[in-house]
Amino acid sequence: MATGKTKTRMPLADKVYHSLHARIVNGEYPANEKLPAEMQLAEEFGVSRPVLRSALEKLREEGMVVSRQGAGSFVRANVSPAPLGFSKVETLADIQRCYEFRINLETEAAALAAERRNAELLGEIEKALDLLRAATGSLQHREDADFMFHGSIARASNNQYFEATFRALRDHVNVGMKLHGESLMNDGRKGLEEVLDEHTRIYEAIGAQDPERARTEMRIHLEHSRDRLFGGGLLDLSLR
Structure with a gap:
């Protein structure tokens, strides 16, 4: 069924960049190792x-x-494997991925x-x-109140993995919340009241201790x- 949403395709160079970047920080291409030849990589992607x-x-x-x-491209010696945690939000694609994860x-x-x-904990959410x-x-x-609301829900799950993961995402979530807040301010009272109503239903x-309804409302x-921030025009993140 058509949703009326459009997807903006990510530039091919950005897709290739993100893929190669991930391979390097994950150690698939170790430090000082020569990358595959340009022709080979171009064919692969x-x-x-x-x-x-x-x-x-x-x-x-x-x-x-x-x-x-005359020798090609090599991974620099000072590139370290990705640490535990999440890499910084640097692009709109990263914000979209964060929403997918959230x-x-x-x-x-x-x-x-x-x-x-x-x-x-219900009192904290309130x-x-x-x-x-x-x-x-x-x-x-x-x-800050928005993050407190969502963080309190993670705590109320009584599962430390949900809570710890959400805390680790603080900087990433705050980027999206800030941009979302700016988009709401452009809409004035209507947008702010719509978001308040969504939080209230959650x-x-x-x-009411209704898990299915809570899941749906969240x-x-x-x-x-996400759609207010992106205007309904999501990026196409497919690897092709």
Whole structure:
């Protein structure tokens, strides 16, 4: 069924860049090792050599690879494997990926919170909701209250993996929340009240100990937040 949403294709050079970047930080291409020949990489990714060279140039600018005259491109010696955690948000594609991850993470956390929350943690969620309500009344969006709301739900799941993962995503989530808040301010009261209503329905579902409803309301909220930010025009993140 058609949704009316459009997808903006990510530039091919960016797709190749992200793929090569991941291979380097994951150790698939170790330090000091020569990268496959340009022709081989271009064929593997199904792109032209100018597109591949554009991706390699970005890696060179970031110090990930170095070119040696007549020998090809090599991974720099000082590139370390990716640490535990999440890499920085640098592009719109990263923000979209963060929303994808949050939709899967937080819908289940909300369902578990509905089943397991106690009065204290339900009170924390309500306190965050009150802060959001006050901000909406003043025609403001508070990213700190927004993060508190979602973080309290992760805590109420009584599963330390949900809580720890959400905390580790703080910087990434805040980027999306800030941009989402800016888009809401452009819409004025209507947008802010719509988001407050979404948060309220999540809180009510958790308060009613209705896991399916909590899961659904969280998904609706996160998908709407993503779509408000992207204007319904998502990036095509397919690796082809």
